Amino acid sequence: MTSKPKFTPERRRQILEAAVEVIAAKGLCDTRISDIAERAGTSAALVIYYFHTKDRLLTEALTFAEDRFYLQTFHELTNIASASDRLTRLIEISCPPEVRSDEIVGEWILWVELWSRALRDEDVARKREALDRRWRSTIAEIVRDGQQAGEFADIDAADFSLRLAALIDGLALQVVLGDRDVTATRARSLVLDVARRELQFGEALTP
Amino acid sequence: MTSKPKFTPERRRQILEAAVEVIAAKGLCDTRISDIAERAGTSAALVIYYFHTKDRLLTEALTFAEDRFYLQTFHELTNIASASDRLTRLIEISCPPEVRSDEIVGEWILWVELWSRALRDEDVARKREALDRRWRSTIAEIVRDGQQAGEFADIDAADFSLRLAALIDGLALQVVLGDRDVTATRARSLVLDVARRELQFGEALTP
DNA sequence: CGCCAAACTGAATGGCCGTTCAGCACTCCC
DNA sequence: GGGAGTGCTGAACGGCCATTCAGTTTGGCG
Known part of the structure; x- marks a missing residue:
């Protein structure tokens, strides 16, 4: 003012x-x-x-937001010692919470907008690709750390991180779109289950 | 003309x-x-x-396309006898093919547009929800059929179908967005691997 | 044929919005 | 003090586009 x-x-x-x-x-x-x-x-x-131009502003705003969110998340993760705790926290952060926190939900809304823009703008497409590659690398890094520490089973880290990232995208999307069959807690626990089952850490599984 | x-x-x-x-x-x-x-x-x-109004036209066009695509897919699947073959075919159909077939890629592009619209339009959101529910039910149905026929392991069909659908969404999205780390064949084989591993059918797994 | 309703159109209308521009205010430096 | 550079603004400008409207064509039917 x-x-x-x-x-x-x-x-x-x-x-x-x-x-x-x-x-x-x-x-x-x-x-x-x-x-x-x-x-x-x-x-x-x-x-x-x-x-x-408006176009440049919008493009810059989208990548600005996603970049900032990533750095914030990354910074928080560096303070966690064990790989399994780090992975768990990463999943918690990236899955939208039950209470509609504007911060996280807003982040996912921006992803959807970014996707639709990337479909037609090569420049945006490349930036999105870089953001996602970095994200998957972060997951893979945690997996390899955990494997070296003996916390995780010895599966292919690159494949796993791609699968996990895709699963998070798909489930978070449903939550953000307000699908009544996919609550935030259900999405989160599905992702955690997959991670625990494949990497074999944490709570025992009762199959 | x-x-x-x-x-x-x-x-x-x-x-x-x-x-x-x-x-x-x-x-x-x-x-x-x-x-x-x-x-x-x-x-x-x-x-x-x-x-x-333009608004109504766009909304109707989006749901028209997705509905038509679903019916087409569903019809093709009814001609396949074994549940495992049906699931395999479903995955093949829904993952974008390597060669940029306008038909399938176009379908996925429309999904992205539908998502961004659903974020702000309650009406579109509900229609999208219905489409996705039907899709997941179709998967769950196949799973239950396969379980009764002894083809598939006895896991929770609802959870599995949600996870599989989300995985397909997430991976297909990367392919459609042109991510160079996620080729169409890689996406497809990741999804097929997950399905085979969890339901325990098809090729032997070498862990 | 003549009449009516419905399908269809070209040409306005009206509002919106990105972008431009001419100029104001402020600060720094000589 | 004054000149210059830069941040900043209000008020146009110009183009675009959804929607409307007045009127024409078409096809069916008595």
Whole structure:
């Protein structure tokens, strides 16, 4: 309101954050530059001044958000010693929680928007690919750590991480779309079961 | 071209098919009524005349396409006797093939568009939910058939079908988005491996 | 044939929104 | 103080596009 924030990089971030919020709330299609400007507390003209075109702004906002979320998650995981605990936490973080936390659900909404954009924009497609590769590498890394520590069974880490990531995507999607057959807790426990069964750690399985 | 098709229901279908093609090619956001009209060989005014509003047309087109695809798949499966063959075929059909067949890839593109729409439109969300429920039921049905015939191990059919459907979603998505780490054949064989391992059918597993 | 309803259309209409632009305010440096 | 550069803005501009409308064609039917 009264504050008059200047200085380019700070402004940039403000606008990106506003863009992320608007996209999550209204969807890519219905996002207007003026909405973003309003939420950022400036004018539409300034938004264009910083990003030149709406297209570039939207692309940058999507990757900005996903990148930030990844770094946050990654940072949290580095504080956990055991591989099985790290994997468990990773699953908990990535599956949407039962209570509709705007933070996590918003993150998944942005993924869906990112996917639809990546279908038509080669540039976005490559950025998405890089984000997902990094994510799967992180899982694979945990698996290999656990295997070296003797916590996990000796299965192929690359295959497992791809399967696990895909399963999380598929289940989280259902939860975010509000499917009444797929509650958040059910999704989470399915993923955890798969991980425990395949890597053979944690609670005993009763088959 | 020269033909002059009339009669309401036929026209309706023509327009819906045109809409589906345009959406798959350009995406929901960039789909114009005039594009659809042009492809259907009529005027934009007629399109509105039939569907009243663009919104309704798009929603109807998306569910029309997915419904048609499901029925087609379902019909093909009914001709297969053994449950394991049926499940194998279901997986083959739903995973995008290596050669970019417009038919299947288009189907997946439409799913992504449907998801992003379902995020904001309760009506679309419910329709999507119904489509997915039917799909998972189809899988569960096959599993139960196979179990009764002694082909499959006795695991929980509902859980398995949810997990399998989610895995297919997640992997097919990567393929359709052009991720270079996830080829179509790799995705397909991962899904088949999971199914065979969990249900214990087909080729021997070498763990 | 003549009449009616329904299918269909081309040409407006009206609103929206990305982008441009001319200029204001502020700060820094000489 | 004044000149310059930069952050910033309000007010156009211009194009696009869903929707409307007034009117034409078509086909069936008495």
